[in-house]
Amino acid sequence: MQLPFHHLFLxxxxxxxxxxxxxxxxxxxxxNNFENLFEAKLAKNEMIEPxxxxxxxxxxxxIRQISQHAHSEIVGMLPExxxxxxxxSLRSKLVLLAKVQDEGGxxxxxxxxxxxxxxxxxxxxxxxxxxxxxxxxxxxxPTLTWADVGAVGWLVDGAAIMNQVMLQRSSYGPYSRxxxxxxxxxxxxxRQGYELMTKLAFGTPEQKAMAQDAxxxxxxxxxxxxxxxxxxxxxxxxxxxxxxxxxxxxxxRQRFVNQTVKQVEYLGLTVPDxxxxxxxxxNGYDFSEPDWAEFKxxxxxxxxxxxxxxxxxxxxHNDGAWVREAAAAYGKKLSQPIAA
Ligand code: BYC
Numbered sequence: 001m002q003l004p005f006h007h008l009f010l011x012x013x014x015x016x017x018x019x020x021x022x023x024x025x026x027x028x029x030x031x032n033n034f035e036n037l038f039e040a041k042l043a044k045n046e047m048i049e050p051x052x053x054x055x056x057x058x059x060x061x062x063i064r065q066i067s068q069h070a071h072s073e074i075v076g077m078l079p080e081x082x083x084x085x086x087x088x089s090l091r092s093k094l095v096l097l098a099k100v101q102d103e104g105g106x107x108x109x110x111x112x113x114x115x116x117x118x119x120x121x122x123x124x125x126x127x128x129x130x131x132x133x134x135x136x137x138x139x140x141x142p143t144l145t146w147a148d149v150g151a152v153g154w155l156v157d158g159a160a161i162m163n164q165v166m167l168q169r170s171s172y173g174p175y176s177r178x179x180x181x182x183x184x185x186x187x188x189x190x191r192q193g194y195e196l197m198t199k200l201a202f203g204t205p206e207q208k209a210m211a212q213d214a215x216x217x218x219x220x221x222x223x224x225x226x227x228x229x230x231x232x233x234x235x236x237x238x239x240x241x242x243x244x245x246x247x248x249x250x251x252x253r254q255r256f257v258n259q260t261v262k263q264v265e266y267l268g269l270t271v272p273d274x275x276x277x278x279x280x281x282x283n284g285y286d287f288s289e290p291d292w293a294e295f296k297x298x299x300x301x302x303x304x305x306x307x308x309x310x311x312x313x314x315x316x317h318n319d320g321a322w323v324r325e326a327a328a329a330y331g332k333k334l335s336q337p338i339a340a
Contacts, residue, residue, distance in 0.1 A: 042243055047173035050116040058242050061235065062172050063117050065244065067124045070110035072136035074128070075309050077103045079143040080152055088146060095192050096149065102185045109181065113174040129314050137295060138225050140303030147200050147207075147214035153193015155215075155222040155260070161186045162256045163226065171243035194263065201267035208268070215264065216272045220290040226253040228292065258284045 034053035041048060048054055081100050087093035111121055127133035138156055143149060161183060168179040200211040227233055227249040239245035257276075264271050275288045297303065 042171055045169075045243075047176060048171050049173045057238065058244075059117050061238055061242070061244060062175065063114055063119050065235075065239075066110055066114040066117070066172075066175055067119065067127070068134050068136075070107045070114060070124065071128045071133055072139065073103050073107035073110060075135045075139045075313060076156075077107075078309055078312055079139055079141070079305075080149055082143055083146065083149050086146070087149075092196070099153065099189050099192060102189065106178075106182045106185070109178040110175075113172075113178045116174045117172075125317070129310070129317055131301060131310055134299055135309075136225055137298045137303065138221050139309060140298050140305045141217070141221050142305055144217075145210055145214060147197070147210040148218070150193050150196030150200060150211065151214035151218040153189050153191075154197050154263070155193070155218050156225065157186050157189040157193060158260060159222050159225045159256050161190055162252050162259075166246050166252065169243075169246055175244075197267060201269055211267065212269050215269050219272050223253055223257070223287075223290045224295045224298075226250075226256070228295065229289065232292070254284050257287050261285055 035055065038048065038052070038054060038058075041052070048058075077100050080096060080103075084093060084096055084100065087096050111124060114124060115121060124133070128135065138159075143152065164179050164183050164186060168176055168183060170176045170179065197211050197214075200207040202208075227236075230236060230248045230250045233249050236245065236248055240248065261271060261276065271287075273288045275286060277286045278284075279286045298306070301307075
């Protein structure tokens with residue numbers, strides 16, 4: 001019996017050079033050997049690399065997660081980018097500019113990691129721009145005040161790190177290595193957010209109220225970033241089995257709450273949750289779940305800013321058409337033989 005087997009080859013495509021999948025046929029016995037090798041590598045905690053054989057569903061799972069992660073970084077530039085021109089000092093403007101630029105860089109590493117699995121940048125961008133692809137729910141909430149910039153850095157980047165520290169040990173080599181660099185930068189982002197919140201929380205009563213208001217609005221959307229509860233997370237089983245994720249959505253959410261409550265207390269602010277209570281037996285806080293109906297609505301495209309975000313990304317893409325054309329023309333010129 002013949003079974004499909006995927007090899008990665010470099011194929012030149014119109015407008016773009018991308019890794020593309022070619023299906024070949026190899027005997028079933030050989031597939032079993034490859035599968036055993038793949039399982040053995042996972043069991044030994046070794047990385048799976050782009051040229052290694054991998055089950056088709058593992059490849060698809062990674063393309064889904066990594067491309068969504070990349071889109072989140074790119075769309076995530078918008079809520080904070082909105083404040084660059086209104087930052088209250090030159091220092092805060094420089095810091096924010098650097099942070100937003102880092103997020104763009106994260107998106108690019110991640111698109112490259114996903115390309116190594118056989119998808120192309122064009123396919124991924126098309127999925128984002130047409131609204132087919134998901135990106136993190138959190139970026140469909142508006143940044144209404146300067147305190148929101150602090151809350152995003154502190155809470156959103158804080159939650160992202162919690163998840164990404166785990167992903168540094170993800171089984172797919174290019175994803176794991178991208179995470180190592182990204183985590184270093186995210187930790188600067190988290191600190192800049194917390195520094196901003198510290199200034200406001202220890203500032204005038206009006207500034208403190210602004211910080212509390214931002215915390216009130218960002219707390220539950222941040223808890224949603226970790227994904228649905230484990231009981232409703234269809235992808236977790238495979239993700240854990242294949243060591244793409246090493247911990248579940250609920251485990252990471254719990255760790256985030258445990259860590260962040262202490263930071264809220266230091267700021268003299270209040271977590272907007274009447275049910276928040278230390279639970280000695282589980283060595284962690286009990287806390288209220290976010291509104292999962294709201295979460296589902298946001299990821300379906302009906303959040304406060306979904307339409308605005310996609311419109312902004314489409315505009316940026318269209319405005320950049322001349323850059324892509326110029327780069328392609330220059331590439332073509334370079335590839336032509338030089339006349340003697
Ligand atoms: N938002 O089975 P589940 C940043 C979807 S950006 C939207 O638990 P999984 C930053 C999920 O995709 C960093 N959708 O899935 C940037 C799935 O739908 P599909 C963002 C969500 O994959 C700029 C369905 O719900 N971090 O730091 O096992 C400025 C069922 O979920 C969300 C990442 O992207 C969500 N929150 O677990 C500042 C981390 N949650 O695909 C900061 C990488 C779930 O089956 N991603 N869904 O149609 C992950 O770790 C995992 O994909 C998730 C979800 C934990 C997000």
